[in-house]
């Protein structure tokens with residue numbers, strides 16, 4: 001059925017204006033005033049912003065990690081995402097060394113099919129680059145529609161890849177049209193520092209942060225950026241947490257390297273002191289890279305404002321406190337790394353960023369949706385409000401004041417990293433390709449309605465230039 005969204009304020013990455021939207025067959029077919037409502041359902045967005053559905057470039061749903069599996073899967077994770085105003089997630093598909101890449105991709109399709117309530121795509125992790133991998137990569141891009149690869153520079157003896165692998169992945173990505181993502185921390189140095197701490201009887205969660213200092217993130221970021229420049233390739237640094245990493249990205253971009261950076265909600269509002277909470281509660285805040293000293297938050301906000309960082313992901317990677325985080329009682333290195341973030345991504349950035357005057361409303365839309373769509377081959381089908389785009393739409397009330405709690409969130413995980421915190425602004429209704437997934441704050445979506453999206457190559461549908469960076 002046709003829908004007309006009336007009385008709202010449309011917000012894109014560049015414009016804010018009053019207009020109505022006609023949705024037909026899952027796409028936006030008209031934008032204007034006094035649109036005909038004949039045969040259409042009228043949706044009143046009075047007092048609300050109407051912006052493109054959020055695109056989360058960084059999720060780990062039903063992912064085996066740290067001796068267990070993330071609590072939220074493609075069902076609970078995408079339902080929670082939708083409540084938070086996200087209509088597309090790009091999840092990390094983990095490949096195993098020695099196995100065909102296609103097997104890993106098929107495994108991830110098995111996890112997501114019939115479960116996801118919003119659209120989704122995959123990034124593919126690369127642990128080694130040999131002839132078999134090089135032979136398969138063109139098909140991963142052309143046939144599977146997976147156009148971004150992830151290389152972990154940390155998690156020694158688990159996911160960590162060596163420098164040769166990273167460099168070869170960058171070269172292959174340049175040739176094939178893919179974007180290389182890195183988890184930038186020096187895994188070898190961390191491994192040494194962790195063993196040393198444990199041998200000294202330092203077992204509490206806070207030592208997770210103290211054994212992964214920010215210099216180590218800065219060094220790895222700089223190294224990855226250097227390789228990207230040398231390979232004349234494209235690099236995206238996930239979950240940037242600190243001044244040293246921002247500096248490395250900024251310097252690389254100033255040299256003309258094609259380097260992009262993402263940060264996440266947790267690094268903007270939580271800090272290292274959370275890992276010192278008593279009764280092992282600090283484990284709830286153990287993820288990598290770790291939370292930093294609070295002063296880094298100003299650096300991150302400034303980087304978002306000036307365009308030194310360009311996207312905002314959740315790094316959703318949830319583990320229950322009971323039974324999962326508790327695996328690390330007596331040994332912080334056994335605490336599964338990750339936290340629940342998918343649902344609060346937009347609210348945190350809106351409340352702490354737009355409401356507090358740190359970023360503009362248009363920057364907010366760029367960070368949570370448009371820029372992600374451009375970098376990851378989804379634009380212009382997704383990531384904006386425009387005629388011909390998918391009707392992935394959020395109706396967002398900027399005045400609602402809410403207190404975050406595990407009691408009321410929609411994730412399956414048993415705690416919230418933002419428990420008791422107050423934020424302003426909430427998605428009221430969310431549409432995915434023209435169908436309500438959340439309506440008046442109630443879930444009305446369908447399991448399996450989310451479609452796997454084959455993404456375009458890097459820069460194929462949209463010319464990516466670094467000077468698109470917004471500055472205010």
Ligand code: URP
Pocket residue numbers: 060183286287288289315317337338339
């Ligand atoms: O601690 C984290 N971030 N867990 C998820 C895996 C990763 O490194 O992104």
Ligand code: ZN
Pocket residue numbers: 183238239288289
């Ligand atoms: Zn990571």
Ligand code: ZN
Pocket residue numbers: 058059060315316317
């Ligand atoms: Zn992650």
